[in-house]
Amino acid sequence: MQNTDWEGRYQSRDMPWEKGEPSPGLVDFLAAHPELARTPVLVPGCGTGHDVRAWAKAGFPVIGYDIAPSAIDLCREKTRELGLTAAFVPGDFLADPPTQPFDWVFEHTLFCAIDPGRREEHVQAVIRWLKPGGQYLAVNYLIPDTEGPPFGTTREEQIERYSPHFDLVEEWVPRSYENRTGLERMFWWKRKEP
Ligand SMILES: C[S@@+](CC[C@H](N)C(=O)[O-])C[C@H]1O[C@@H](n2cnc3c(N)ncnc32)[C@H](O)[C@@H]1O
Numbered sequence: 001m002q003n004t005d006w007e008g009r010y011q012s013r014d015m016p017w018e019k020g021e022p023s024p025g026l027v028d029f030l031a032a033h034p035e036l037a038r039t040p041v042l043v044p045g046c047g048t049g050h051d052v053r054a055w056a057k058a059g060f061p062v063i064g065y066d067i068a069p070s071a072i073d074l075c076r077e078k079t080r081e082l083g084l085t086a087a088f089v090p091g092d093f094l095a096d097p098p099t100q101p102f103d104w105v106f107e108h109t110l111f112c113a114i115d116p117g118r119r120e121e122h123v124q125a126v127i128r129w130l131k132p133g134g135q136y137l138a139v140n141y142l143i144p145d146t147e148g149p150p151f152g153t154t155r156e157e158q159i160e161r162y163s164p165h166f167d168l169v170e171e172w173v174p175r176s177y178e179n180r181t182g183l184e185r186m187f188w189w190k191r192k193e194p
Pocket of ligand 1: 017018071
């Protein structure tokens with residue numbers, strides 16, 4: 001299978017995942033948890049940065065990371081326009097060494113975007129970028145599609161892949177974009193101490 005040309009998709013503006021707003025599930029999570037310490041967050045596969053800006057608005061120091069330099073340009077432009085503070089870095093989340101240890105990794109439509117044969121690399125990357133005891137918050141797309149991206153996953157797969165390395169804090173069905181209602185599930189994980 002050929003890997004997706006993400007940079008080409010941004011250059012040709014072929015971005016059907018672009019919703020113009022952050023994940024509703026993330027917005028609700030942040031509103032429901034004002035008690036959380038404002039510690040560093042990484043948003044890998046951040047696209048044009050809506051979720052990064054949601055974390056920034058809630059007061060978290062946050063870095064958006066994306067393999068497509070054109071996505072990073074769009075992130076910086078939009079964030080500047082809105083007068084928010086967030087950093088954006090181009091890079092490969094699956095392959096790169098962490099730029100710093102993070103307290104949070106937030107996943108939204110990166111897992112479903114990568115080739116299913118690389119899913120173990122995703123698990124290992126989340127572990128690598130997080131501090132021990134760090135938290136992994138995911139909005140997973142539970143669709144049956146095998147011809148992607150997006151490639152579907154199941155609740156069972158998420159539990160099987162992440163529970164050896166993470167304790168599950170909570171899982172729920174979030175509020176979603178209109179065309180994804182009932183198709184998403186959020187998982188809040190805490191990385192196990194070594
Ligand atoms: C389906 S889009 C979702 C973007 C954003 N999360 C959203 O929901 O709008 C997947 C994103 O992951 C990025 N991406 C794919 N593979 C990546 C990798 N290995 N490292 C970092 N970003 C990656 C793509 O460039 C793209 O922006």
